[in-house]
Amino acid sequence: MSRSQHSGAYPGRRIFLFLCMGLAAVTLVWRAVDLQVLDNGFLQNQGDARHLRVVSLPAHRGMIRDRNGEPLAVSTPVESVWVNPQELGNEQQRIPELTRVLQLDRDHVQHLLASRADKEFVYLRRHVSPALAEQVAALKIPGVYLQREYRRYYPAGEVAAHIVGFTNIDDVGQEGLELAYEEWLRGVAGAKRVIKDGKRNIVEDVESIKRPRAGKDLVLSIDRRIQYLAYRELKAVMQEHKARSATAVVLDVKSGEVVAMVNQPSFNSNNRQKLRSSHMRNRAITDVFEPGSTMKPFIVAAALESGRYQSGSPVSTSPGWMRVGVNTVRDVHDYGQLDVAGVIRKSSNVGITKIALSLPAEDIWGLLSELGFGAQTFSGFPGEASGLLSHFGGWNAIETATLAYGYGISVTALQLAQAYAVLATDGIKRPVSFLQVDETVEERRILSASVVREVRAMLEQAVGPEGTAPAARVAGYRVAGKTGTVKKSVAGGYAKNRYLAVFAGMAPVSDPRLVMVVMVDEPANGKYYGGQVAAPVFSQVMSGALRLMNVPPDDVPLLHTQLEEAGEPA
Numbered sequence: 001m002s003r004s005q006h007s008g009a010y011p012g013r014r015i016f017l018f019l020c021m022g023l024a025a026v027t028l029v030w031r032a033v034d035l036q037v038l039d040n041g042f043l044q045n046q047g048d049a050r051h052l053r054v055v056s057l058p059a060h061r062g063m064i065r066d067r068n069g070e071p072l073a074v075s076t077p078v079e080s081v082w083v084n085p086q087e088l089g090n091e092q093q094r095i096p097e098l099t100r101v102l103q104l105d106r107d108h109v110q111h112l113l114a115s116r117a118d119k120e121f122v123y124l125r126r127h128v129s130p131a132l133a134e135q136v137a138a139l140k141i142p143g144v145y146l147q148r149e150y151r152r153y154y155p156a157g158e159v160a161a162h163i164v165g166f167t168n169i170d171d172v173g174q175e176g177l178e179l180a181y182e183e184w185l186r187g188v189a190g191a192k193r194v195i196k197d198g199k200r201n202i203v204e205d206v207e208s209i210k211r212p213r214a215g216k217d218l219v220l221s222i223d224r225r226i227q228y229l230a231y232r233e234l235k236a237v238m239q240e241h242k243a244r245s246a247t248a249v250v251l252d253v254k255s256g257e258v259v260a261m262v263n264q265p266s267f268n269s270n271n272r273q274k275l276r277s278s279h280m281r282n283r284a285i286t287d288v289f290e291p292g293s294t295m296k297p298f299i300v301a302a303a304l305e306s307g308r309y310q311s312g313s314p315v316s317t318s319p320g321w322m323r324v325g326v327n328t329v330r331d332v333h334d335y336g337q338l339d340v341a342g343v344i345r346k347s348s349n350v351g352i353t354k355i356a357l358s359l360p361a362e363d364i365w366g367l368l369s370e371l372g373f374g375a376q377t378f379s380g381f382p383g384e385a386s387g388l389l390s391h392f393g394g395w396n397a398i399e400t401a402t403l404a405y406g407y408g409i410s411v412t413a414l415q416l417a418q419a420y421a422v423l424a425t426d427g428i429k430r431p432v433s434f435l436q437v438d439e440t441v442e443e444r445r446i447l448s449a450s451v452v453r454e455v456r457a458m459l460e461q462a463v464g465p466e467g468t469a470p471a472a473r474v475a476g477y478r479v480a481g482k483t484g485t486v487k488k489s490v491a492g493g494y495a496k497n498r499y500l501a502v503f504a505g506m507a508p509v510s511d512p513r514l515v516m517v518v519m520v521d522e523p524a525n526g527k528y529y530g531g532q533v534a535a536p537v538f539s540q541v542m543s544g545a546l547r548l549m550n551v552p553p554d555d556v557p558l559l560h561t562q563l564e565e566a567g568e569p570a
Contacts (some may be wrong), residue, residue, distance in 0.1 A: 006507065059187030060150045061171050062215030064164055064178075066224040067436050072164050073151040073178065079133035080126045085113045087143030092347030094141050101135050102128070106321075106546065115505045126169050127151045137251045141268045152178075154257070156224060158266040159231045161283040163222060163258075166269040174282060177218065179382050179433060187215040219436045221257030226250060228263040229544045233537045234518075238264045241501075241523035241533055247284045248537065249417040250545060251515045253506070255437040256421070256430035258379075259514065259545065261285075261414075284413040286383045289519060291416055292406035292530070293347045294504045297423060297455050299404045302367045303355050311341045317350040327398045329353045329405075344458040345467050347483065349405045356404035357397060365392035370429070370446045371419040373411055377432045406484060417517040420504045423459070423480075427452045438462035438481055456480050460509050472505055472535035474543045476553035480512075481505020481538065483530030487521065498522050501533035507542050508554040515541055 002133035064073035071387050080104035081102060088095075095113070099106040102125050109124065114398030116191055126149070129135070152167045154160070165176020172186070173179040182316055191211030230248045237245050243264075246396050250260040267279040281287065303309040320334030335346050343351035356364060368374070388410040395403070402408045411419075414432060422429050468483045484502030487494040501520040506512045518534040 017326055029569075037388050041254060043055065045231060053410060054058075056149060058148055059189050059212035059214050061152065061187055062185040062459065063217045064185070065217060065219050066222045067220065067225075067259075068223065068225075069219075070224045071155050072160050072220065072222070072224065074153050074155070075344050076153050078127045078149055078151045079121050079130070079146045080149050081124045081128060081133075081136050082145055082147055083122050083124055083244050084145070085117045085122060086118050086120055086142045088113070089142070091142050096126075098136070098141060098144060101132070101139065105234075106469065119432070134259050138227065154269045156227070157270055160224065161267050161269040162263050162280075162284075163220070163261055164269065166272070176282065176382070177220070178490050180380050181218055185215045185218060187484055188213040190401045206473050214472050221252070221255075221259060222261070223545075223548065225548050226541070226545045227260045228260065229548075230260040230265070230541050233540045234262050234264050235266075236376075237520055237533065237537050241520065241525045241527060243524065243533075244522040245283060246412045247287075247518070248518045249284050249413045249517045250541065251417045251421050251432065253421040253424040253430075253512055253515050256418075256432050256441055257437055258414075258432060258434050260541075282381065282383070285379070285381050286385050288410035288412055289500055289502075289521075290409065290486050291411050291504075292486035292491065292500065292502055293349075294416060294420075294484040294502050294530075295406035295409065296344060296352045296404065296460060297482055298346065298367060298371065298419065299352055299364065300344060300357075300458065301423070301447055301455050302364050303340065303357055304360060304454055307366070308358065309340055309355065312339045314339055315343055315348075315351045315354055317343075317348045317354075320350065322350050322353065324353065324357075324398045324401045325396070329401055337537050341458045341461060343555040344455075344482070345461045345464075347462070347468050348442045349525055352404045361392040361395050361400055364403070365389070367396075367446070368409075371422060372429070373409065373419065377412075377414055377418055379414065379432050379434060381434065384414075385412050387415055406486065413513070413517045413519055416504055417515050419504060420515045420517065422446050423452055423455055424450075424506040426513050433473060456506075456509060456512075459505070463505065468529075469503060469505075469531040471531055471537040472503060472538045474507055474539055474546065477507045477542075477546060477551075478509035478555045478557060479505055479507045479539075479542070480509045481535070485529045485531075499527055499528040501530045503530050503534035503538050505535075505538055505542075507546060508551065510554040513549065513551050514545055516544060516545075 060075040063071060066072055066200040095110055096106050099109050112122065126504065133344055136144065137146060150171055152171060153181050154164060163176055165178035166174055167178050168174050178185065191209040230250060234246045234248050236256065246264045248262045249258065252259050252477060261284050263283045265279045267275055315338050317331060317335045317338055321328055321330045329349050331348050335348050338346060338348060338351055343355065368389055376384045376386050399408055418432050426449040427445055429446045430443050432443050459482055460478060461467055463472050463479045463481050469481055472481050474477055480506055484496045486500040488498040488500060499522065501523055504517045506515045516538050518537045520533050523533045
């Protein structure tokens with residue numbers, strides 16, 4: 001081909017190329033117009049049909065169990081109903097239908113949704129029953145959804161309510177050990193990335209971002225069986241004596257574990273709609289009281305420890321009263337000449353006053369402080385009270401005297417139980433614990449073993465026929481303990497007809513395993529002495545507890561005698 005022919009073909013090719021490019025450009029512009037204008041709705045629907053979202057994966061709270069593995073608090077899966085106001089659109093007319101199923105006020109719900117119309121998430125009702133969740137799902141209302149959550153359930157109900165406590169609707173601990181061990185029990189929610197369709201249904205899992213971590217289980221020292229025994233007997237004594245309130249604490253002296261702790265009135269932790277705040281207090285830890293004559297064994301222990309007294313040392317209590325300054329200390333009767341053991345057996349105020357006034361105030365204060373009075377037990381329970389033990393530097397004679405028989409000092413039931421545990425363990429003090437103790441605990445000697453054994457022998461006499469608490473006896477077991485009958489403090493002094501009935505004791509005496517404190521506030525049915533009201537509760541609970549814990553009897557002859565007295569075959 002000649003050069004001129006070849007060059008003449010170029011303009012035609014260039015024109016053809018330009019035409020093709022122009023046609024392509026027009027096609028692209030037209031497609032853009034078509035997509036952006038004519039088919040905008042189609043694209044919008046397709047975009048809305050798929051969403052890449054991150055969703056939360058709920059994690060359940062750790063279980064709370066008793067020492068035998070029985071559940072005291074569990075988390076159960078439930079559904080909660082929520083709505084996206086932006087998705088309701090024309091479905092607003094179905095709100096009455098929804099509120100009727102959920103048993104909600106229609107006007108309130110309509111106002112709620114209107115006020116939060118710019119939001120995408122509004123709870124309507126939390127923690128609904130499975131049947132109700134099915135009814136909501138069956139309505140198929142756009143914008144109304146179910147969300148999986150967890151609700152706390154307490155199998156023991158009011159029997160263990162004061163110890164276990166409870167959580168709020170978001171499963172966060174509010175009271176009791178639920179609050180104290182919140183970080184331990186709380187689960188950590190996970191997350192995953194998913195694809196949802198236009199109805200917010202998950203159509204595909206994309207990836208796991210973070211796995212949910214369940215909360216850790218908590219094993220308590222509580223024995224649910226003994227807890228129930230204490231609950232039953234405390235409720236019965238409340239009803240029988242028309243008391244204002246009552247408290248009981250059972251300690252395992254070998255480990256310092258709280259085996260049972262009960263208060264009346266109690267509350268149902270599964271239904272708190274009509275809950276009174278006064279019923280929620282764990283009175284055994286948060287409330288203080290003057291312990292009365294249950295303090296006398298510690299004064300005697302200080303006297304024996306000083307070397308100035310022995311159990312047989314004589315103490316004159318005649319004529320049944322004595323003057324201390326301008327005040328008068330009285331006994332119920334004129335007991336005449338007693339020994340130190342007799343002072344405990346007869347619970348003589350005059351006798352214990354004479355002993356206390358003969359001792360240095362610093363020695364008494366020092367022992368009571370070492371026992372834990374005036375300070376928290378550091379059990380870890382929220383709201384624990386310290387009680388009151390004033391410094392000996394401010395004591396005069398009457399303050400020393402009244403302290404000797406349990407006035408002018410305030411204690412919690414747990415403090416008193418811990419102090420009596422020292423008398424049960426030959427003078428060793430161990431920390432109290434609401435958790436099961438698997439290791440050897442720290443311990444500290446407070447009193448010499450010989451002194452404690454002498455005091456324990458005196459307390460055994462106090463439960464005998466000639467003592468103040470024969471009603472505390474337990475068939476087959478030797479029991480030691482002390483009663484307290486305390487006038488209640490009121491404005492300006494002490495009430496004449498309002499009392500606390502107290503008993504603190506231990507069993508079996510040969511090798512003590514359990515200590516129990518019972519306090520009944522304002523018995524009002526004619527009886528108010530500690531030996532009449534509190535001691536029988538101790539007997540019933542301790543009898544069952546020792547057998548449940550397989551503690552062997554240490555007084556078989558007494559068992560036969562008691563069976564014969566009851567008219568039963570030995």
